Amino acid sequence: MTRSEARVAASFRDPGGFLFWRDGDLFRQVNRVSEADYRMLMDSGLYARLVKMNLLIPHKEVKAEPAVPDLAALVIKPVRVGFISYPYEWCFSQLKDAALATLAIQKEALALGMSLKDASAYNIQFHQGRPVLIDTLSFEQYQEGQPWVAYRQFCQHFLAPLALMAKRDIRLGQLLRIYIDGVPLDLASALLPGGTRWNLPLFTHIHVHARAQLKYADRGGEAKAASSARFGKPALLGLVDSLESAVRALDWKPAGTEWADYYDSTNYTRAAFDEKRRIIDGWLERTQPKTAWDLGANNGVFSRLASGRGIQTVAFDIDPAAVEQNYRECRSKIESNLLPLVMDLTNPSPGLGWNHQERASLRKRGPADMVMALALVHHLAISNNVPLPQLADFFSRLGKGLIVEFVPKGDSQVERLLASREDIFPNYTETGFEEAFSTVYEIIEKKQIEGSNRTLYLMQSRS
């Protein structure tokens, strides 16, 4: 039997262990250096408690051969997360919930004599609709008198971007895409409004923290503390409590961004809207995909046709307000099959981090069984000038099946896009669209949406 084995590219920092793939299964090797901490996690009852609270990914200890036997203590097999997403793809409330989950985990750990040794936002994933810690090796025995080693990381990965999004501009969440280890605190301090200095937790954990980092970076500055100071457990609990208050106090409400009220102002009649739903639902029934990516999903009205059928669905949209609305609905209805994410399709998430491999590009996380592109083509073809053949190529690389809507010239939404510019799109017609897409797709079915001038297509990739 030939074996395929590969270490997960993002799993290299912690010498305590690493993730690896073998024959399509995901395993985590626990190295001997972290065996004692792992045993404590399991034996203290912390693991059981966190799993019960849906805060930690469950795993099984397995007899699989370690990938690096010289270092190994044992191998575990974690439950797989459906779709790996990254903090720069999350809306405000997703990042906030991930931050609160991290702090809730730290409180549970401290209650049972352990502590988180890192607080990376990348260690949190949305699993069945809820933020869970996926790194089983993030725990170490708590050592009395020690400050929190992950304090800096928590502030950079969570508090700083949340504060910037809430207090300055929601789009600053995208700084996480540039700074792989979180937003530098001196940058956050410089960008935040001056008024945040009157907010005690933000003043302390961002502004003063940034100053402390600059001042003591080379350890050569003047110290002002007594050297006998110790950081007792009440102080650590106070720190976590203070961070939690800081995060809870931050809020952002979607209002006034591009498409937040799109479905209320769309030019669909009620009947045409229902007809569109009925056609898409029928095609999903017919094709039975296991995974679906809804591109340009807005607040997820059509994504829910897929997720409602038990299809693992990711709903991408460029508008943080639409994604925020979508996520809040997912959360309140406890929808476990739908993951809303912020994504600019004209500049989708690239491969990032060390060797371009630490964080996978959007395309690398596919392909999905079904791609849905509803009321999207005109935005990419006209607003972003993407030629139709290239659009077909892009979609076909993301998924095998395609449900796509063509919105022709003459439609008020297209006219709106053309109002301020010259029409340089002679091929943007139904025929041009079908010709371009036929090169990479087989058109299975085509349906005119009654009561509108729009057409829906069901297609299957030829490759």
Next chain:
Amino acid sequence: MDWNIILLLPLLNGFAYLDPGSGSMLLQVLLALFLGAGFTIKLYWKKLKAFFSKNKGEPVAPEAQPEEPVEGGETHDQE
């Protein structure tokens, strides 16, 4: 030897694969008193409130009830 380093030495004994940042560690030490005192006062304040609400004869919430709903997980009383 710089006494910043003396101050940090007892803090860096553990096995930490992350660079915790000397400024971030020192800041915590500097804030220790406030954080610890603040947390303790908050804890007693809650107990005091719970005590008086019990005395009023109102229906009492169980001790372990979270103070506010949490998204993505339950809170756990520290006591």
